Amino acid sequence: MKKPRANSREKILAAAADVARESGPGNLSLDAVAQRAGVSKGGLLYNFPSKAKLMQALVEHHLQEFQEALETARRDCAQGNLLAAYVKLSAKKFEEDQPPSAWIFSAIAENPDFLAPIRIFQRELFDRLKAETPDFKALLLTYFAVEGMRSASLFDFQVLSEQERQSLVSSLLSVAKGNLAPVPAVA
Amino acid sequence: MKKPRANSREKILAAAADVARESGPGNLSLDAVAQRAGVSKGGLLYNFPSKAKLMQALVEHHLQEFQEALETARRDCAQGNLLAAYVKLSAKKFEEDQPPSAWIFSAIAENPDFLAPIRIFQRELFDRLKAETPDFKALLLTYFAVEGMRSASLFDFQVLSEQERQSLVSSLLSVAKGNLAPVPAVA
């Protein structure tokens, strides 16, 4: 076995995200992370030999979680519609309060190259969507609208009311399911 | 007179953006900016008494430019359609290569609160759009799709080919101009 005493890695990862959120993305120091995780600095560096490795792990861990959630959501979705699953999963994440991914900014500040895995992930996802979605224009609209919402939540732009957001999400789901018009003019 | 010797401020602002892009958002140091701008560190601190003030000025300067460009674009737009102007202006920005706003990440790293003016700007813009756009659902879709594209360009996710991007933009323009369906099914 690898970890008799420790799920330390997970604790450290979570602590890093917390520190990033609370101290600001540019003030993520190893000392602070270690303290927050209830681990000595030596212990932190034992698990992640450098700050860069920590950041990398942060990104990869997040991507893995999202991936798994996406597959799960898809299974729960009618006809395994990937686009619909993507919309739903994303919408669910946007509903969660405050604690989004401020750690991303830490990673970028450290070195923009840490985004590379995310770029690859996003590209692969989009290719899958392209292959599985019949109406390409609808896909474009839906995908980018979702990314727009993600961006708004990431930067904490709260432009929409609760109702408005739900309305947008249902429009998107409707487009994702094949209706070209965002919603066939209810009233 | 106020500035016999100097348009230094603008040079410094531009230099800061350059340094942010080249050295990475987390490595924006005053020394580097001063050197890049051809100004001593003392001179820099004279113009911007602290790093925080520099960042603030960076944000405000950018917002002001965007604002002006938007009003101009609107004047050139049929019936002064604000949403269409917004789509067009944004699309134009996305076409420009590499040098987008990496400095934003510097500001966030320094202190996330520097985004506050952007939040306000975005909120006011959205309110104006809401007031001027008859079809609210179409507005939602268009606005967030544009923000999605902005996000993709900011993070340098190049998911779309040139053609695909143009297709999306024209879909958006068409929605912005009142057609509910993203484009009346060409083929």
Add this chain to the structure above:
DNA sequence: TTTACTGTACCGTCTGGACGGTCTTGTCAA
């Protein structure tokens, strides 16, 4: 004995920014 740490001490580097000095330009009395 090995693994997975803890705790402490320490080093070299970088950074914001305070400070004092300098050069230029403008103003105005004589």
Add this chain to the structure above:
DNA sequence: TTGACAAGACCGTCCAGACGGTACAGTAAA
């Protein structure tokens, strides 16, 4: 016209603190 002086714009240096990372001795569980 000229000389004195003030203010504005900027230069160069210095420094205290923070940070990433190393080294190493100790320890407790498996």
